[in-house]
Amino acid sequence: MSEVMPDFQLARPTTLDEAVVALATPEARIIAGGTDLNVQLRMGLAAPATLVDLSLISALKTLESSTSGTRIGAGVTLADLASDERVAAYYPAITEAAALVAGPTHREVATLGGNLCLDTRCLYYNQSHWWRKSNDYCLKYQGDICHVAPKGNRCRAAYSGDLAPALMVHDARLEIIGPDGIRQVMLADFYREDGADYIDLKPGEMVTAAVLPPPKGPSGYRKIRVRGAVDFPLAGVAVEAEETKDGKRFTIALTGTNSCPIMVDMPDVLTDDPNAFFANLNKAVQKAVSPQRTTTIAPHYRRLSIAAMAARLARELV
Ligand SMILES: Cc1cc2nc3c(=O)[nH]c(=O)nc-3n(C[C@H](O)[C@H](O)[C@H](O)COP(=O)(O)OP(=O)(O)OC[C@H]3O[C@@H](n4cnc5c(N)ncnc54)[C@H](O)[C@@H]3O)c2cc1C
Incomplete structure (x- = not known):
């Protein structure tokens, strides 16, 4: 990473209204903790005219919990999220996922909003400018071809945020503000299977x-990564287990294998034949994912690992 920061204007709003005004300026881009975006700026992967720094907006930093649910501001840091006792008691998958993001110094400034909106990643994209140039760039930025799937017409970069699946199994909704006011969307509907256009955020x-409803049951999060102390998930899985009148029902969400986090279609409840049930669960996860050559680790290994982690975690929650 040898490149210098590009020139930009820095806006530092202190209220949401000021932020919306700042975001309406041409080529404005949000910066929260900056733990991912700063790296991208240095690599020449983004050159916004204005950076809108959200760190002075106190309204984004609140975490409120009541019997009707929990609301976590986009500016809450992952360190605060990982150490919040209410979150740990009701939504353990979120606590576990937050504690596994990057390293401790990243988590001190990295935010929930930045994690949920994290750019997709690929071996051919997260590289220096000279590396990408010598490879004729790629479909995600400045090029015409996805080097991972050259015959396809979309970018295969992988969504690799840890928190999205952990919030998705708890039925999270997102609150979004913009030029047209405030709207809400289910987190599971916020993402698209397109590495170059992966979130449903309109300009500005x-x-x-x-926003989370009360939990339906216990939950957990597991991931595999190259460097155990500080790394993106090669594959990550969140599971919530709910006791229903028909038996135990599992909600499963995955990250790291596709261009967006995905929910697994799991119609069955745990039967009196647990071995058959967990074998089916393993198969359902393998079928749901489509890992590509976006990392140095083989897609097939990531497919098998995520399915094994899901089945193991589901067993642990019983
Ligand atoms: C060495 C290293 C290891 C890492 N490991 C992991 C990991 O294990 N797991 C993981 O998930 N991430 C990892 N990351 C990425 C990053 O640190 C985290 O995802 C972090 O949570 C990003 O949050 P941030 O506030 O720093 O986001 P920023 O870098 O400030 O922003 C990230 C993106 O989100 C957008 N954004 C930020 N806030 C908002 C908002 N409120 N509304 C709309 N858009 C917004 C920005 O415009 C930008 O596109 C790693 C990064 C590094 C450098």
Whole structure:
């Protein structure tokens, strides 16, 4: 990473209204903790005219919990999220996922909003400018071809945020503010299976909070990564287990294998034949994912690992 920061204007709004005004300026881009975006700026992957720094907006930093649910501001840091006792008690998958993002110093400034809106990643994209130039760039930025799937017509970069699946199994909604006011969207509907166009944010919009209903049951999060102390998920899985009148029902969400986090279609409840049930669960996860050559780790290994992690975690929650 040898490149210098590009020139930009820095806007530092202190209210949401000021932020919306700042985001309406041409080629404006949000910066929250900056732990991912700063790297991208240095690599020449983004050159916004204006950076809108959200760190002075106190309205984004609140975490409120009551019997009707929990609201986590987009500016809450992952360190605060990982150490919040209410979140740990009701939504353990979120606590576990937050604690596994990057390293401790990243988590001190990295935010929930930045994690949920994290750019997709690929071996051919997260590289220096000279590396990408010598490869004729790629479909995601400045090029015409996806080097991972050259015959396809979309970018295969992988969504690799840890928190999205953990919030998705708890039925999170996102609060979004923009030029047309405030709207809400289910987090599971916020993402698209397209590495170059992976979130449903219109120009000038920003995420203000995630809103969670009361939990249906216990949950957990597991991931595999190259460097155990600090790394993106090669594959990550969140599971929530709910006791229903028909038996135990599992909600499963995945990250790291596709261009968006995905929910697994799991119609069955845990039967009196647990071995058959967990074998089916393993198969359902393998069928749901489509890992590509976006990392140095083989797609097939990531497929098998995520399915094994899902089945193991579901068993642990019983
Ligand atoms: C060495 C290293 C290891 C890492 N490991 C992991 C990991 O294990 N797991 C993981 O998930 N991430 C990892 N990351 C990426 C990053 O640190 C985290 O995802 C972090 O949570 C990003 O949050 P941030 O506030 O720093 O976002 P920023 O870098 O400020 O922003 C990230 C993106 O989100 C957008 N954005 C930020 N806030 C909002 C908002 N409120 N509304 C709309 N858009 C917004 C920005 O415009 C930008 O596109 C790693 C990064 C590094 C450098």
